[in-house]
Amino acid sequence: LTMLLDERIWLLFKRHWPQTLTYWSVFFSFGLCIAFLGPTILDLRCQTQSTLQQITWVFVSQQFFLLVGSSVGGLFKKTLKSSLLALFSCTLIISLVFAVIPLCHHVILLSIAMALAGKAMGVIDTIANLQLVKLYQKDSAIFLQALHFFTGLGALVSPLVADPFLAEDSCVLGANLTTNSSSPRNLQHLRSTLAGHGAALHTISHFRLYTDGVVVTRVSYAFWIMALINLPVPAAVLALMSHERLLPCSRSSPRLLDADSNRSPTGDTDQEHGSVFSCCNPAKLRDRSATFFIIHALGGAILFITDGIIGSYAGFVYTYAVSPPLLMGHKMAGCLDSIFWAAITVGRLASMYLSYRYTAPKLLTVSLVGVILVQCLLLIFYTSSVFLFFGTCVLGLCISSVFPSVLAFTEDILEYKGCATTVLVTSASTGEMLLQLLVGSVIHSQGSYSFLLCGTVASFIGFCLFLLLLYIQNIHRSQHTGKYISFIIGFSYCNSSYINSSSHINTQYSQSCVCM
Numbered sequence: 226l227t228m229l230l231d232e233r234i235w236l237l238f239k240r241h242w243p244q245t246l247t248y249w250s251v252f253f254s255f256g257l258c259i260a261f262l263g264p265t266i267l268d269l270r271c272q273t274q275s276t277l278q279q280i281t282w283v284f285v286s287q288q289f290f291l292l293v294g295s296s297v298g299g300l301f302k303k304t305l306k307s308s309l310l311a312l313f314s315c316t317l318i319i320s321l322v323f324a325v326i327p328l329c330h331h332v333i334l335l336s337i338a339m340a341l342a343g344k345a346m347g348v349i350d351t352i353a354n355l356q357l358v359k360l361y362q363k364d365s366a367i368f369l370q371a372l373h374f375f376t377g378l379g380a381l382v383s384p385l386v387a388d389p390f391l392a393e394d395s396c397v398l399g400a401n402l403t404t405n406s407s408s409p410r411n412l413q414h415l416r417s418t419l420a421g422h423g424a425a426l427h428t429i430s431h432f433r434l435y436t437d438g439v440v441v442t443r444v445s446y447a448f449w450i451m452a453l454i455n456l457p458v459p460a461a462v463l464a465l466m467s468h469e470r471l472l473p474c475s476r477s478s479p480r481l482l483d484a485d486s487n488r489s490p491t492g493d494t495d496q497e498h499g500s501v502f503s504c505c506n507p508a509k510l511r512d513r514s515a516t517f518f519i520i521h522a523l524g525g526a527i528l529f530i531t532d533g534i535i536g537s538y539a540g541f542v543y544t545y546a547v548s549p550p551l552l553m554g555h556k557m558a559g560c561l562d563s564i565f566w567a568a569i570t571v572g573r574l575a576s577m578y579l580s581y582r583y584t585a586p587k588l589l590t591v592s593l594v595g596v597i598l599v600q601c602l603l604l605i606f607y608t609s610s611v612f613l614f615f616g617t618c619v620l621g622l623c624i625s626s627v628f629p630s631v632l633a634f635t636e637d638i639l640e641y642k643g644c645a646t647t648v649l650v651t652s653a654s655t656g657e658m659l660l661q662l663l664v665g666s667v668i669h670s671q672g673s674y675s676f677l678l679c680g681t682v683a684s685f686i687g688f689c690l691f692l693l694l695l696y697i698q699n700i701h702r703s704q705h706t707g708k709y710i711s712f713i714i715g716f717s718y719c720n721s722s723y724i725n726s727s728s729h730i731n732t733q734y735s736q737s738c739v740c741m
Contacts, residue, residue: 238368250375257379264384287339358641523691534596535569546610595619
């Protein structure tokens with residue numbers, strides 16, 4: 226059986242490898258864009274000569290428009306051509322934003338550039354997930370794990386590119402700067418505090434960095450290098466469009482197989498997916514069972530929680546580490562965020578094999594229970610710096626596979642009908658943004674220990690929602706099985722009635738012939 230599965234997965238990949246590799250590379254672009262802002266934010270503050278409070282709104286701009294892009298991304302999925310055109314435009318926009326950022330000398334211009342990048346990222350997030358689910362359907366879990374592995378890979382590359390060009394001292398010269406605000410140690414502390422997508426808005430108000438003077442920063446080179454690194458991605462999308470004969474310059478018409486690419490293997494057209502708003506169309510929701518809506522809601526709620534945990538942990542683990550009772554050194558604490566993202570990347574790489582060997586419910590059960598155990602142990606050993614490093618690594622490994630597994634599992638329950646991918650991607654983006662703000666407010670008012678408490682409570686809620694999802698999916702499948710059996714019985718009854726009536730007519734006809 227294992228050999229047959231190996232052969233079948235390999236044949237599927239060989240059949241769709243140009244599209245699959247392109248979608249993976251697009252998610253590398255997504256990861257590259259999502260991780261660069263935190264490490265470079267202080268240099269961008271110098272470039273725009275803005276205050277810390279002003280520059281952190283750039284994070285809000287990116288996150289909000291990422292949510293908008295995720296919500297409307299499904300609109301571009303009507304045909305393969307429209308999907309690839311959207312991916313080409315979005316990846317090219319990301320390269321252009323990287324190239325233009327060094328020219329943004331005002332915080333408003335920088336916020337607009339990041340809004341464009343966030344919108345492009347949201348569209349990429351939705352379309353790439355949708356297209357992979359459509360290509361592989363019941364076998365999509367393995368390929369979704371690989372897709373999200375490339376997000377982590379891009380998120381690791383981006384800070385490494387930026388690091389050599391970051392200012393070690395104040396990047397505004399000629400001002401009467403104080404040692405308290407501009408020493409390399411404090412600048413490193415600020416940079417690490419802000420590394421979690423601007424989550425620490427409440428913890429920076431006591432820092433005063435001057436804005437007047439001559440700006441000296443080399444961070445422009447980092448953005449131009451990242452623009453060049455990203456350029457092969459839109460080129461790959463363009464090559465795929467050429468391969469599928471979707472470009473105007475193509476000599477022949479689109480391939481017959483791809484002209485019918487929106488048709489599922491069962492023969493149903495895949496017209497259900499769209500934006501979140503088109504998913505709420507009453508015409509599409511008519512005659513749907515209650516479990517259909519509950520499954521969408523529960524899948525979205527689970528990802529709202531788990532992606533919120535990822536965002537808030539990455540955003541606040543540094544703040545927690547440098548606060549009492551740990552009082553960890555700034556340089557050592559700054560490694561925690563990188564370790565967390567590296568663990569997520571490795572976990573998604575390992576999950577490619579695990580999702581092949583085990584079903585999504587088993588993987589999700591182990592992952593969510595592991596997240597709860599790690600969070601509880603972090604609460605118990607809250608004074609141990611060593612355990613914080615260990616717990617960060619294990620938490621990243623456990624939570625890494627949740628998003629792809631929930632997505633594949635929910636789509637499988639709904640038999641790839643409905644708006645599961647669009648709803649789930651949008652819910653995850655919303656959770657990542659809102660839970661960071663919520664946890665930041667709690668930490669600001671209750672202290673750093675509440676950071677671990679919030680994560681533990683969220684983990685328990687996420688697991689309870691998953692158990693409820695398992696219960697509802699059993700009801701949903703039993704309802705559909707009952708309808709199918711009723712249909713078969715009804716069809717058999719009608720067929721037998723038709724045969725009996727036909728035989729009765731034939732008998733009467735024979736008798737009349739004899740009488741004649």
